Structures are given as structure tokens and as C-alpha cells.
Amino acid sequence: MYYTYYNGTDEYSNGDIEDELLNIVKNNKEYDKTINETDSFAVFYHLSKNREFITEVMDISKNDSVLEIGSGCGEITGALAREAKEVTCIDLSKRRSLINAYKNRDNDNIKIYVGNYQDIKLDNRFDVITLIGVFEYSLYYMQDNDPFESMLISCMEKLNENGRLYIAIENRLGAKYFSGCKEDHVGKEFVGIEGYPGAIKARTFSCYER
Structure with missing residues (x-):
């Protein structure tokens, strides 16, 4: 260490x-x-x-x-x-x-x-x-x-x-997020699906991004 x-x-x-x-x-x-x-x-x-x-x-x-x-x-x-x-x-x-x-x-x-x-x-x-x-x-x-x-x-x-x-x-368009689960990093529903509006400390992507 x-x-x-x-x-x-x-x-x-x-x-x-x-x-x-x-x-x-x-x-x-x-x-x-x-x-x-x-x-x-x-x-x-x-x-x-x-x-x-x-x-x-x-x-x-x-x-x-x-x-x-x-x-x-x-x-x-x-x-x-x-x-x-x-x-x-x-x-x-x-x-x-x-x-x-x-x-x-x-x-x-x-x-x-x-x-x-x-x-x-x-x-x-x-x-x-x-x-x-x-x-x-x-x-x-x-x-x-x-x-x-x-x-x-x-x-x-x-x-x-x-x-x-x-x-x-993780995929920001994962099925669980469309089902209403909270985004793992932000702790709010549909944030990743909506493209992470507002100030954030972490964000994921879909397979077609970047």
C-alpha cells in the first residue's frame, strides 16, 4: 500500500x-x-x-x-x-x-x-x-x-x-433505467436516458456514443 x-x-x-x-x-x-x-x-x-x-x-x-x-x-x-x-x-x-x-x-x-x-x-x-x-x-x-x-x-x-x-x-440506456430504476451514479430516475441534464459527477454512455 x-x-x-x-x-x-x-x-x-x-x-x-x-x-x-x-x-x-x-x-x-x-x-x-x-x-x-x-x-x-x-x-x-x-x-x-x-x-x-x-x-x-x-x-x-x-x-x-x-x-x-x-x-x-x-x-x-x-x-x-x-x-x-x-x-x-x-x-x-x-x-x-x-x-x-x-x-x-x-x-x-x-x-x-x-x-x-x-x-x-x-x-x-x-x-x-x-x-x-x-x-x-x-x-x-x-x-x-x-x-x-x-x-x-x-x-x-x-x-x-x-x-x-x-x-x-454501464449502458446509460440499460433496460432497468427505462423500467424506472434510479441511475446508479446519480441516484435519480431517467437521468441517463435524458442525457444527464444539469451538473453531474459521473455519466455513462450508450454503445453508439464516443
Whole structure:
């Protein structure tokens, strides 16, 4: 864990559930058993191995270095570490990064930096960079006229020749939003469908955008 760029405040949080998650990963490794014993979706969401399947479509070899931007509680960090030579994680939250560190403590090829991506200085380049559920927060990460373009350029500059950038983002036109579910990042109904009117901190896209 590296705290050089941490400002002392967790600028992103899912609330008190993160304390429960930290307690779980500190005291046991039988996450499947824990998931089966609770009806908490948050516990399932953060500790289930189901989300690791996303790495199966990624071209990653044992010689690759990976930069995981927005590593969160380590939902896919372990899968990346098993595939790659080394994984460098960046996340805004100290508490979420601690969950990641405890969850993946058996892997010796993981580094975790706590802080804003834009502030963290990394001299090396990477073979693979992942933006999983993170690109929508470029409005926060990148203080520029076009933060989404700036984020992409920044990532491309950190890639080795023939490096790969993987982006996974929610669809703002998802069926659940048409059914009246609140937009996950804004917490209001139909905001994404309407094109995010007003001031926002995050936005998603449809598959035809950008």
C-alpha cells in the first residue's frame, strides 16, 4: 500500500457496508461460505468471483504488467494478478484499498496506490490498462475541457507499444433505467436516458456514443 498521494479523505464510498467487508476479508478467506450465509447484495457484489470472468476476454500473459485504475475492493484484482506478472492498482479510497489488500494478501505481485489517478506519478509504462466501472468518473479524475478524451489520452500515454486498454462501462440506456430504476451514479430516475441534464459527477454512455 502506498499513501504518498492520499489526501486523508476517502472521496468515494459505499458507506458502512465497507466496514463489514473489511472485517470479513480480515478474518477469513471463505468468501463463498460468507456469501451463502447472508442476503446482502453488497457482500455478494464485492466478494463473489463472478465479476472475475471479465478478465477472460482480456489478452494478458504472464509477462505483462497491468495498471488497474479504480481497483475498488479488489473485485477483479486477484484475477488480474493470477494472469499477469504484476498489477499496479489505483483507487481513491483507503478503506476500499485495504479491503483489496486483505482480500488479495496471498498475491505478492500487487501494488496499491491510494489517491486520485491524476495526481499519482508513475514512471513506468504498462502492457495492459483496465478501466472497469471507472471511465464514467473521468469528470472527477480529469479537470479538463473534455475529461473523457483526456482520460483516454492519459491512458494511451502509459501503454507500452502494442499495449491494450480495456474499458467496461454501464449502458446509460440499460433496460432497468427505462423500467424506472434510479441511475446508479446519480441516484435519480431517467437521468441517463435524458442525457444527464444539469451538473453531474459521473455519466455513462450508450454503445453508439464516443
